[in-house]
Amino acid sequence: MAGKTIVVTSGKGGVGKTTTVANIGTVLAKKKYSVVMIDADIGLRNLDVIMGIENRIVYNLVDIIEGKCRKQQAMIRDRKLHNLFIIPAAQTREKTAVNPDQMKKLCTELAEEFDYVLIDCPAGIEQGFRNAVAGAQTAIVVTTPEVAAIRDADRVIGLLEADLLKDIYLIINRLNHRMVKKGDMMSTEDIISLLAVPLLGVIPESEEVVISTNRGTPLVHNRGSKAGMAFQQIGARLNGEDIPLNLEQKITLMDRVKRFVWS
């Protein structure tokens, strides 16, 4: 049975693509699925830092494509989860070192072995984007509630649709509920009405995200973090579980009690 290949993209940089890949990958691996994450951002690799595996890199994506190593040699196993692997990007090469056909072939091969193949797409809509998107069946577009990010997300969705990739989902990152209530930030409803793509989840703005990325431990390992919870729900929805979207993200006292008891 072939697994799912999912690309995480955005158009604009700095909206949280890599963080999303790291967290969703970890959530799915925690659910006992075999997961491989590919960093397609050749020349500007970051996924290894966020996963905290920077110092264990020997081979990379370009080495696999150029046949300098076997796939298994370049895959780095996560420290905590033995069914989670990372293929890092080459830092000293350029996006043109890989072409879309090669990526497609690699993704198809990996999908034979793994349940989920997650691809971290670089910012922009040039060669790097073309490479990252080539092998994917599903796309997740990450945006923040900023006009520029939404404009770019819209462009990217248009390009994906033109590539006949119809399975597109949206994640809204860094939403500040207080600012939305005051009318200072675009609301989830506004964004969805513009982009017209099914919503996978909303991640609230949080300092924890910065802390966890700097430490190299995905947020979903921390219990009780709101942003981590949001990622867990997103991972579950991606896995086909029916979890209602709680757009208000109100955490009541009852929720806290439940969570305390469950954990």
Added chain:
Amino acid sequence: MVPDPAASFDAVFAYLEQRLSESRDFFQHAEMTLDLRGKPVRTDELSKLHRLLVTKGRVRLVEVKLEEDLNLLLDRPTDRRTLPPRIETPPVPDDLALVIRNTCRSGTRVVSQSDCVILGDVNPGAEVIAVGDIIVFGNLRGVAHAGATGDRSARIWALSIEPSQIRIADIVAVPPRGNKPTPRRFEIAEVQDNLIEVITL
């Protein structure tokens, strides 16, 4: 340069030719505006003058002011590039409207030789250009240019008009800042007294 309205064209031409050969360096690459508003001129005379100034005198003719509209004779490549895409000759009337059956996302550009119907939204960053009317069955949030060949009677119809910019023929309008009430049914943008008005229905 303003030639004497009383002098004959041949006299002006001869004088100019003499001055150009005397002081070529002075005229070379100089920018010049030719003002012929006080003097009726025939098309062949104008093109003769233009040829003399541009090819022989190597003058960069910036503008020719005429009584009649003969501006087409000028070659002004720099100006033409900045102008919005414009179809030079009116196209053969073609009643087949262009129908787009999906949302125009950022980066999309739709050009129609007649009317244009969009069954979806026009998002910010998208452009719709039509020689005739533009009809959007959705929200118009991008740029729309109706009557692109200069037809001021062209109109823009949409369920909601909140564009980044709208143009009808040669008139450009930007929406006022601030929130506007949501229309009950649909909105029409049309030209009234040289201004683009958006009417809510």
